Amino acid sequence: MEKKNFLVCLVGLPASGKSTFANKLKELLESKSNIFKVKIIDPDEIRENVVPGEFNHSKEQIVRRKSLESVRKALEAGIIAINDDLNYYTSMRHDLKNIADKLGLKCFIIHISTPLETCIKWNENRGKPIPNRVAINIAKKFDDFGKYNWDIPLANYDLSQLKDLNESIDKLIDIFIRNLKISEDLAKTNEFIRLSSNINNEKLDKITRDVAGDLIRNPNFSILKNKIIKYRKIFVKKKLNTDLSESEIRKKFNEYLEKNLNIKIS
Secondary structure: OOOOOOEEEEEEOOOOOHHHHHHHHHHHHHHHOOOOOEEEEOHHHHHHHHOOOOOOHHHHHHHHHHHHHHHHHHHHOOOEEEEOOOOOOHHHHHHHHHHHHHOOOOEEEEEEOOOHHHHHHHHHHOOOOOOHHHHHHHHHHOOOOOOOOOOOOOEEEOOOOOOOHHHHHHHHHHHHHHHHHHHHHHHHHHHHHHHHHHHHHHHHHHHHHHHHHHHHHOOOOHHHHHHHHHHHHHHHHHHOOOOOOHHHHHHHHHHHHHHHHOOOOO
16 A cells, blocks of 8 residues: 555445444554554544533534544644544535645545434444434434545445445555555656646647747837737747647748748748
């Protein structure tokens, strides 16, 4: 795996198995490479520090803000960040994507799609740390994926149906690696295109300046100086980022001037 960290945005209902998934993902990521550190940003831990022993909806904005700040700090430190939060609104997922985008990193959305009925059962088994009515309300408010191109999960997992969590996450990590490799290749290609375009544009600028200068210094065309300068600028703008040889640039520019100035360039 290339030495570049990324963000994993988990999405799912309360008690859907996100924390189980996050812990196993962290374990397997770290076992595959000693290059990376992996940090799980768990809002339950933040929530416990903000309002110990109870769920207080009025404090959720504070919990959310601290969670996002923890994600940003982890990514800036070169750590793979796993955001183990509900992220049931599109805006919540977008907040995380924005953090990764600003740092030039990938954000992978993973949907833990365990059904509500199972989540309620699991929540009861663990002593109802979140009231069932909250889980039901979140399920009703859940923003569907796909409204925006970026808001499509890389993978979906119903943990109540998974037979082998390790195998599923191993396959997911392979998908992470392939996506990171594709992004790296695209970045290299874009950089090559940018550098090539800069070289071609410098060549275009120099040759058209030379041709225009020769014409302006020619007594037969010096009266057309302002028009030659004007049409040179238009020609250069049209031909920016095109891969033309020096002879092609000179030929096409001469033809362009002859047509627009109604002159004959020998």
